[in-house]
Amino acid sequence: MEGFDRRYVFVVILLVVLIPLLAPLGLPIRVSKEVVGAYDAIERVPPGSTVYFACDYDPATLPEVHPMSYATLNHLFSRDIKVVGACLWPGGPPLLEEVLTRVGEEKFGKKYGVDFVNLGYKEGREVVMVSLGKSIPGTFPADFYGTPVSELPIMDGIEDFTDVAMIVNISAGYPGTKEWVQQVQSRFHVILAAGCTAVSAPEYYPYYQSGQLVGLLGGLAGAAEYEKLVGVSGTATRGMDAQSLGHLAIIVFIVIGNILYFRSTRSRRRTRG
Amino acid sequence: MKREVPLIITAVFGSFMVIEYFVPHPTVTSFGEMLQQWAIIVVAFAYVLGVANIVRINGEKISRRSKDWPYAFPLLAGLAFMLTVGVVFGVGNGTLFNDFYLYAYAPMSGTMFSLLAFFIASAAFRAFRIRTVEAGLLAVAAIIVMLGRVPVGAEMWDKLPVISDWIMNAPQMAAKRAILIGAALGAISTGLKVILGIERNYLGGD
Numbered sequence: 001m002e003g004f005d006r007r008y009v010f011v012v013i014l015l016v017v018l019i020p021l022l023a024p025l026g027l028p029i030r031v032s033k034e035v036v037g038a039y040d041a042i043e044r045v046p047p048g049s050t051v052y053f054a055c056d057y058d059p060a061t062l063p064e065v066h067p068m069s070y071a072t073l074n075h076l077f078s079r080d081i082k083v084v085g086a087c088l089w090p091g092g093p094p095l096l097e098e099v100l101t102r103v104g105e106e107k108f109g110k111k112y113g114v115d116f117v118n119l120g121y122k123e124g125r126e127v128v129m130v131s132l133g134k135s136i137p138g139t140f141p142a143d144f145y146g147t148p149v150s151e152l153p154i155m156d157g158i159e160d161f162t163d164v165a166m167i168v169n170i171s172a173g174y175p176g177t178k179e180w181v182q183q184v185q186s187r188f189h190v191i192l193a194a195g196c197t198a199v200s201a202p203e204y205y206p207y208y209q210s211g212q213l214v215g216l217l218g219g220l221a222g223a224a225e226y227e228k229l230v231g232v233s234g235t236a237t238r239g240m241d242a243q244s245l246g247h248l249a250i251i252v253f254i255v256i257g258n259i260l261y262f263r264s265t266r267s268r269r270r271t272r273g
Numbered sequence: 274m275k276r277e278v279p280l281i282i283t284a285v286f287g288s289f290m291v292i293e294y295f296v297p298h299p300t301v302t303s304f305g306e307m308l309q310q311w312a313i314i315v316v317a318f319a320y321v322l323g324v325a326n327i328v329r330i331n332g333e334k335i336s337r338r339s340k341d342w343p344y345a346f347p348l349l350a351g352l353a354f355m356l357t358v359g360v361v362f363g364v365g366n367g368t369l370f371n372d373f374y375l376y377a378y379a380p381m382s383g384t385m386f387s388l389l390a391f392f393i394a395s396a397a398f399r400a401f402r403i404r405t406v407e408a409g410l411l412a413v414a415a416i417i418v419m420l421g422r423v424p425v426g427a428e429m430w431d432k433l434p435v436i437s438d439w440i441m442n443a444p445q446m447a448a449k450r451a452i453l454i455g456a457a458l459g460a461i462s463t464g465l466k467v468i469l470g471i472e473r474n475y476l477g478g479d
Contacts, residue, residue: 006395013394027424030434059379060386090320091382094364094374101366123320124313131309134302139313145365187294198422205441206450221422244425246390251416253398258412261402 009253016249020241027241034208035225038193038215039075041166047080049165050158052136054180055099057172058091061197067223067236068170068195069099075230076168077108077115082154084164086119086140088128088175093120093144113143113152120144125175129183133161166191166214173200181207195222280470287468327352414440 045051053073057065076083083104085096097118104110112118119140122128131139136158137149149155157163167190169180177194181204185192191214196204198219207213217226220243223236286308293305331345359370403409420426421437466472 004399006399009395009398010391013391017390027428029424030427032438059374059382062379062383063387094371095379097366097371098375122313124309124316127309127312127316131306131313134306134309138306138310145363202441202445202449203453205446206453209442209446219422240424244423246394247419247423248425250394250397251419253394254401254412254416257398257401258403 012249012253013246016245017242020245021238024238025241025244027244029224029228029237029240031225031228032222034216034218035222035229036215037208037213038072038168038195038217039226039229041191041193041214042072042075042079042081042168045076045079045081045165048082050082050084050154050163051076052132052161052164052167053083053085053096054167054169054171055085055087055092055096056089056176057095057170058089059095060091061172062095063235063239064197064220065170065172065195065223066095066099067220067234067239068217068226069096070103070234071223071226071230071232071236072168072170072193072195072217073099073103074107074232075226077104077110078230081165083116084119084136084154084158085117086132087121088125089172090121090123093118097144113147114154117149117152117154118144119149126179126183129175129179130187133184133188135160136163161188161190164190166193168193168195170195170217171200172197176200177204177207177213181212185212195226198222276473276476279476280473284468284470287464291468324352414444 042051053069053076055069073083083100085100087093087096100112100116100118104116105112110116119136120143122140124131128139137155140149142148143152161167161184167180167184169177169192171177171180171194177196177200180192180194184190192212193215194204194213195217196219198221201216201218201222204213204216208216217223220236220239223234224240227234227237290305290308293301328349331349333339334342334345335349355370355373358368358373362368362370364370401412403412417433418437418440420429421433421435421440426433426437463472467475
């Protein structure tokens, strides 16, 4: 084991991830109740309403959580729901802009400032969340492009969270889902659905069980399940085969590693005996 | 005075923000909103300090030829470049800033994160040893959840996702809830200690 070159492990992982991406296996995706919860919550939002889209991630987690933004925005725009997007992560605004343009403008023909807006980034984390609950235009006086929000038709009648049907939060850490639950959902009693990285999803299960989160998308699997619900085959669906084989490979490594470990311990004991 | 004034400010404003949560009177809430705006402005200054720090530390690194000093050049050049194109040409769709952000920074950043997969696999092979019963339980639970969360698990055995869901919704959630409650109680205790001036580490210095 000591002399084992770990580059073999790297090559195996590269192959099990790369091959299914090039030649998909098409394994069926099962949708969990947490994802259905998020989907149903958006289904209940009446067309023409406004949803606050909190895009709290940056390019580091883009492959894992960006598909969630694509899938949920597909659902929102397909139901003619207006989207007010903003970020609490400095690296977020260009990603939000990209997904809003691709899905809203290019796919559904929605108009910036009328059907959707990118309010950009504001530093202050939890303070900004609470401040949004008091006044959205007061917290974000101008959008990503510097246009005063008072000049944007979408912001007519939007003062605070009582004017939005729900919040959809896609996050990759702090500030993110936990803070939206603690600072906003519990304080302003607004409906909240969330998507997060797979590693942080277990932390948010208690919030889902308590009803503070109406739905939870965990990692690439959550995004793929949502894509299935909205009938879109995106990067998450394509990535699920790679993730399946990746998980299998890691399990095989754990098993092989332990077999080798027990064999070496036994032979050491024999040598001593 | 150097220590007393910050302690008094913390005690007064900290207590006020606690009261503001429970008292929805317009006078209280409007003052609370003003304090929040102050906080946002003060925090924004951290970015100016951050940029100044990066320039100072990396500038010194280059001038002193410290370890890995050549790497400081692309860092400072990248900072200056993105700052300049963002300020001069704007940051929206189709701008130079956006193109560099989406087609250079984003893939590089994603690549760094994806390296985790290789290190996790390597660690699973070299370090995940089942030496005790507890480690065995952890390994079994991990394998079930790892398989149950991906499509291949259901293909292998249709009960795997059901067992995985039970692990996530019963033992995992119970443990996580206990941790959350413990952390919340700890946060309340620390908050009170800060407001009352018992915890003073945030003041820095000696």
